[in-house]
Amino acid sequence: MSTLLDISKIDMVFPTPKGDFTALKDVDLKIKKGEFISLIGHSGCGKSTVLNVVAGLYQATSGGVILNGREVSEPGPERAVVFQNHSLLPWLTAYQNVELAVDQVFAKSKSAAEKKDWIEHNLRLVHMEHAMHKRPDEISGGMKQRIGIARALSMQPEVLLMDEPFGALDALTRAHMQDSLMEIQDELNNTVIMITHDVDEAVLLSDRIVMMTNGPAATIGEILNIDLERPRDRLALAKDPKYNEYRSEVLTFLYEKQRKVETISTKRDTKKIAKIEQSTKSATA
Amino acid sequence: MSSLISQFITKKNETVIKAQMPAYLVHFLHAVTLPIVGILVFLLIWSAAANNINTSLGKFPGPVAVSEQIVNLYNEHNESRKKEIAFYERQDKRNAARIAKDPTYNPKTRAFTGKETFVDQIGTSLITVLSGFVLAAIIAIPLGIAIGLSKALNTAINPVIQIFKPVSPLAWLPLVTMVVSALYVSPDPMVAKSFLVSMITVTLCCIWPMVINTSVGVASLDSDWINVSRVLRLPALKHIQKIVIPASIPAIFTGMRMSLGIAWMVLIAAEMLAQNPGLGKFVWDEFQNGSSDSLSRIMTAVIVIGLIGFMLDRTMMQLQRMLSWDKTSEVR
Numbered sequence: 001m002s003t004l005l006d007i008s009k010i011d012m013v014f015p016t017p018k019g020d021f022t023a024l025k026d027v028d029l030k031i032k033k034g035e036f037i038s039l040i041g042h043s044g045c046g047k048s049t050v051l052n053v054v055a056g057l058y059q060a061t062s063g064g065v066i067l068n069g070r071e072v073s074e075p076g077p078e079r080a081v082v083f084q085n086h087s088l089l090p091w092l093t094a095y096q097n098v099e100l101a102v103d104q105v106f107a108k109s110k111s112a113a114e115k116k117d118w119i120e121h122n123l124r125l126v127h128m129e130h131a132m133h134k135r136p137d138e139i140s141g142g143m144k145q146r147i148g149i150a151r152a153l154s155m156q157p158e159v160l161l162m163d164e165p166f167g168a169l170d171a172l173t174r175a176h177m178q179d180s181l182m183e184i185q186d187e188l189n190n191t192v193i194m195i196t197h198d199v200d201e202a203v204l205l206s207d208r209i210v211m212m213t214n215g216p217a218a219t220i221g222e223i224l225n226i227d228l229e230r231p232r233d234r235l236a237l238a239k240d241p242k243y244n245e246y247r248s249e250v251l252t253f254l255y256e257k258q259r260k261v262e263t264i265s266t267k268r269d270t271k272k273i274a275k276i277e278q279s280t281k282s283a284t285a
Numbered sequence: 286m287s288s289l290i291s292q293f294i295t296k297k298n299e300t301v302i303k304a305q306m307p308a309y310l311v312h313f314l315h316a317v318t319l320p321i322v323g324i325l326v327f328l329l330i331w332s333a334a335a336n337n338i339n340t341s342l343g344k345f346p347g348p349v350a351v352s353e354q355i356v357n358l359y360n361e362h363n364e365s366r367k368k369e370i371a372f373y374e375r376q377d378k379r380n381a382a383r384i385a386k387d388p389t390y391n392p393k394t395r396a397f398t399g400k401e402t403f404v405d406q407i408g409t410s411l412i413t414v415l416s417g418f419v420l421a422a423i424i425a426i427p428l429g430i431a432i433g434l435s436k437a438l439n440t441a442i443n444p445v446i447q448i449f450k451p452v453s454p455l456a457w458l459p460l461v462t463m464v465v466s467a468l469y470v471s472p473d474p475m476v477a478k479s480f481l482v483s484m485i486t487v488t489l490c491c492i493w494p495m496v497i498n499t500s501v502g503v504a505s506l507d508s509d510w511i512n513v514s515r516v517l518r519l520p521a522l523k524h525i526q527k528i529v530i531p532a533s534i535p536a537i538f539t540g541m542r543m544s545l546g547i548a549w550m551v552l553i554a555a556e557m558l559a560q561n562p563g564l565g566k567f568v569w570d571e572f573q574n575g576s577s578d579s580l581s582r583i584m585t586a587v588i589v590i591g592l593i594g595f596m597l598d599r600t601m602m603q604l605q606r607m608l609s610w611d612k613t614s615e616v617r
Contacts, residue, residue, distance in 0.1 A: 057512055075515040087509035091531045091610030100527060104517045135610070155517075 004033040004191055005054070005159055009063035012049050013032040023049050025217035027063075029210060031159075034082065035190045040250065040259045041212030041221075047195045048163055050212075051171045055081050067158060080157035084164045086144040088136040094147045095132045098154050105155045122154040123147070125184055140156050142173040146180070153184070162194040166201065175234065178204060186231060199254070203246045204234060206254060210254045214260055222253055346581035354578065354585045362402035369397045401562045407589065410563030413480060414552045414597075417487030418545055423489075425544075426497035426537060430523040430529060432496065433503025454486050456552040458558050461485050483552060483561040491548035495540040502536020503529055531610065538605040545601055547592045564590055 023046045031037055038097065039047045052058040054065050056075040065072040070086035075081075080101075088097050098119045104116040106115060123129050136144050145165060152160055166174040178201060185192070185205075196202050202209045206226050211223040226246055228237065237243040328348050335347035346354075381592035432439045450471070463482050510532060514524045556565025568586050571579045 055516065057515065074518075075512070076518055077516060079516070081512065081516050082510050083512065085509060087513055089510060089513070089528070089531070091534070101517055104523075105518060120554070 002032070003030045004035075004068060005031040005193075006066040007031070007050070007054065007063075008066060010050070010053055010060045011062040012046070012053065013061040014056065021214055022217045023055075024060075025219050027219055029220060029223075031191060031193070033191055034134060036185060036192045036205055036207045037194070038206040038209045039193065039195045039212060040197070040202050040209055040254070041175070041218070042214055042232065042254065042258065043197070045212045045215045045220040047212060051161050051163050051193060051195055052080075054159070055079050057081075058141070061151065065276060077101065077155040078158045080152035080160055082145075082148050082152045082160070082162040082165045084167055086136070086141075088144055088147055088151075090136050093133045093135050094123065094128060094139070094150075097136075097147060098151045101151050102154050109119040119154065122150040124155060125187075126150045129254060140173075142169050142177060145169065149181070149184075153188070153190075157192065160190045160192045162192065164195050166196065167197065174198075174201070179234070181205065182230075182232060199247055199250045203228075203243060204237065205230060209246075209250060211258075214258050221258060224249055243258040302589070337423065342575060342580050343577050346584045350581035351585050351588065354581045357578075358403040358582070358585065362404040366401045366410075368399055372397045372399075403567060403586075406563050406567045407593070409480075409561065410552060410556065410565070411593070413483050413556070413561060413563055414487060414545075414548050415599050417484040417552070418491060418548045420484065421492040421544060421548070422486040422495060422541065425492045425540075426499050429496045429499025429537075429540070430503050430525065432502035433533070434525075436504075436530065439500060439504070446496060448491055449489075450497075452490070454490045454554050455558070457486050457489050458482070458555060461489070463521075463557065477561070479556075479559045479561040482559040483555040483563070483565075486555040487548045487551050488557070490551040491544040494543040494547065495537070498540025498543070499533060499537050502533030502540075506532050535605075535609050535611040538601070538609055542598060542601045542605070544596055546594065549590075550595055552589060 005028060007029040010024055011022070014021045014023055024223070027050055029037075035038050039050060041047050046174070049058060053060045054072065056065075056072050056079065059073075088094075089100070092100065099115070102110070102115050102119050106118070110118060120129065120132070124134055128143060128147050128150060131139050131143055131147075136147075139147075145168075149162075149165070150200040152162075166177050169177060181203060184190075194205065203226060209224040209226060210221045211218055211224065212218050224246060228243060228246075332347035332349070335345040335350075338345035376394060380394070383390045384392060404463075432442055453529055462482050465485065469478060469481060506529065510528055514528045519527060552563070553565040553568070555561070556563040557569040560566055560569075564586055568583050571582045571586070
């Protein structure tokens, strides 16, 4: 299969008062249609920066992202994002949150009745049809994230970008959400890039796991192909030697090869990066 | 059998209610009894203090004098209404008679020129304050949104806002009076000059909290929501309509409540000096009048002004509760 998304030699440099700070150096990755990619790495290594560059929310300092032969220069619904904190609009119901996206993306191509069907279809896909007319503050964290996913799916994206989508959820809800996501993935076969901290989540969901080195000047350290048959079942896999082998490979990368020495100074560095990212975010906004 | 069951249920319910009574009672005590106690203590101190204050217009009015004046003022209002109705009846009769005599006669209707009663003055004050407040909101909210969206505009306009914000209405008033007199020249004016002067003074003083609160609300928009809008490629106007305005509704309402409070305070001062026939003018006229009733009438006005201010604030709060999505924000 041909390449759908080409992340081509991305460098990301943030200017700071004390000189330039290189967050990413030479990140290069080709993704095929229908692939599920996980980005894993220690916090502060620039995973989110990669995702934001693909989303078009940041502009890479050098290199670029090519989707379907066209360079990405701004955000757009063909690269829908599921944010970590659901980012639903609190004054709209679940239905209206999805509607805002559908109205924008299918303004001309769908009739009012078709739009309604499409919104309801996507909410059904994430099992949220019963909470369609509830507002975000009336439902649980997992349900909010489901609606965030429904909103992203409703844009019919070519690439679905997920920034630690289940990071803020408790372990049981997270497992539930992972199963739901696999079920949706079986049906739609989307191209997905997901950021995660969770080794089990990465192995369970991905076709490939992209492991990133620690920053500054973070880049791709290793790529692990996950050759497990789908549909995958978490209980059966727990005893599968191949699954455990993959798992230990990721763990080895994270905790031996890229062991993060948490001294006070590096902590300060990660804080600094977060601050810089925040300021560039507001500057671009 | 069924009656037995229902009997049992009612009995059981009774015990449940009895068990909960103390909690209800405590709540009742807190919600109703304490404010009543507070008011009673205040009335006691007031009447005790009033008895010991002697002015050239007699004793300072206590609660009893004020309550008498409330009845008086209301009766005066009713009498004036009766006179007005009688006046129009006479006028209509006269006109009808003249038309009967001479069909080509073009009847003249003259407005009743009786003195405004206390109740009329409350009405005038409310209309003036609300017009000034609405005018301020029409200017302040779009301006606040623009300032909140653009950092450059904020840096440019903020000093001006900060300078005008603390200016007293009394300083504005002479200027407003002169400008209105110069520009509002019409042989058949739609509204009185004094009304315009008071209203514009109110607007000038209550515009600033709304501008500041709206701009802060817009500027502190959640960056995730901005990103959602960018991913959807919402056009600028749709971005403002669908994201910016709903997101800053809570902040806008906070500003509006503050502004309405300021507007009501400013209005009384403005009416006194502009001679707009509202509560401010009532206080001023009674002060100039200097009869033995004057002080108790002014004290009545003070209490009515306070009550109306309180009601305006509560109305605004209810509106906020109804219209704002942010039910978690503290409303008090």
